[in-house]
Amino acid sequence: xxxxxxxxxxxxxxxxxxxxxxxxxxxxxxxxxxxxxxxxxxxxxxxxxxxxxxxxxxxxxxxxxxxxxxxxxxxxxxxxxxxxxxxxxxxxxxxxxxxxxxxxxxxxxxxxxxxxxxxxxxxxxxxxxxxxxxxxxxxxxxxxxxxxxxxxxxxxxxxxxxxxxxxxxxxxxxxxxxxxxxxxxxxxxxxxxxxxxxxxxxxxxxxxxxxxxxxxxxxxxxxxxxxxxxxxxxxxxxxxxxxxxxxxxxxxxxxxxxxxxxxxxxxxxxxxxxxxxxxxxxxxxxxxxxxxxxxxxxxxxxxxxxxxxxxxxxxxxxxxxxxxxxxxxxxxxxxxxxxxxxxxxxxxxxxxxx
Numbered sequence: 001x002x003x004x005x006x007x008x009x010x011x012x013x014x015x016x017x018x019x020x021x022x023x024x025x026x027x028x029x030x031x032x033x034x035x036x037x038x039x040x041x042x043x044x045x046x047x048x049x050x051x052x053x054x055x056x057x058x059x060x061x062x063x064x065x066x067x068x069x070x071x072x073x074x075x076x077x078x079x080x081x082x083x084x085x086x087x088x089x090x091x092x093x094x095x096x097x098x099x100x101x102x103x104x105x106x107x108x109x110x111x112x113x114x115x116x117x118x119x120x121x122x123x124x125x126x127x128x129x130x131x132x133x134x135x136x137x138x139x140x141x142x143x144x145x146x147x148x149x150x151x152x153x154x155x156x157x158x159x160x161x162x163x164x165x166x167x168x169x170x171x172x173x174x175x176x177x178x179x180x181x182x183x184x185x186x187x188x189x190x191x192x193x194x195x196x197x198x199x200x201x202x203x204x205x206x207x208x209x210x211x212x213x214x215x216x217x218x219x220x221x222x223x224x225x226x227x228x229x230x231x232x233x234x235x236x237x238x239x240x241x242x243x244x245x246x247x248x249x250x251x252x253x254x255x256x257x258x259x260x261x262x263x264x265x266x267x268x269x270x271x272x273x274x275x276x277x278x279x280x281x282x283x284x285x286x287x288x289x290x291x292x293x294x295x296x297x298x299x300x301x302x303x304x305x306x307x308x309x310x311x312x313x314x315x316x317x318x319x320x321x322x323x324x325x326x327x328x329x330x331x332x333x334x335x336x337x338x339x340x341x342x343x344x345x346x347x348x349x350x351x352x353x354x
Contacts, residue, residue, distance in 0.1 A: 278293060
């Protein structure tokens with residue numbers, strides 16, 4: 001049994017999907033997440049076992065709204081979706097959209113195996129004359145594991161380029177959408193673009209993706225174009241890091257295990273043996289974030305990345321308060337942070353005295 005399998009124990013490897021791959025970009029400096037994901041550890045089960053379960057996923061209302069919106073767009077061979085995409089093609093940023101070719105639903109056969117549907121996707125992409133491919137199935141290698149990915153659609157030809165279309169249920173109100181939701185959608189779409197490029201080559205797949213959302217407070221759809229080159233670059237770095245995480249795993253103490261059948265104290269000791277890089281943003285992206293937040297109590301990292309970066313070398317809140325008050329002597333590495341803290345404390349005292 002390999003060291004990676006030993007870390008996970010007898011439990012089956014937790015498979016990745018587009019959301020979990022996209023989440024890898026949220027905190028690229030976290031060794032703990034890299035190790036757990038490379039080993040295929042079931043993080044929700046681990047978090048529940050140690051007493052720090054997280055709360056993830058959409059509400060039933062949001063899921064129902066999203067399913068209804070997607071079904072409306074895809075009815076009658078995507079007639080409504082085609083019209084929305086055609087309107088998007090009239091904008092300057094995407095004036096080379098060409099929506100010709102055929103419509104094919106690759107997910108119609110519910111008895112298909114994943115391998116069979118992936119093979120049909122490859123055949124459809126190789127055949128050309130693509131209008132819209134519904135329910136395509138792509139693959140991506142993540143830490144030696146083949147991950148199956150299902151984008152909403154692969155869009156019509158744009159010259160000789162293909163584009164990914166993502167359908168989301170969050171609203172675009174007066175031309176604006178929630179920035180966190182758009183960022184999450186862009187990263188997830190970038191996962192599909194990367195998988196498609198690994199299959200067809202960079203020259204066949206556009207770095208622009210089409211995001212289709214409800215407009216304002218109705219279900220009337222609107223399409224916007226997102227450039228995901230930045231997200232693609234980050235994804236490549238993270239996937240490369242996961243592929244090389246074996247050196248980190250080999251350096252772990254022999255007793256480290258994330259087998260949820262082990263006693264809780266053993267699991268906590270194993271987690272402590274792997275460095276984490278907690279930030280408040282982890283709460284929306286990582287199943288272990290509630291535990292990591294508890295573990296980071298009293299640290300400057302728990303206050304957010306801007307604070308942690310500004311106070312480089314100052315690990316705890318108590319230490320920061322001591323440096324601000326002048327009761328703690330700074331080390332050479334803390335000199336700049338200590339000056340900032342002392343100035344902030346002086347300005348605060350002046351403000352309060354008035």
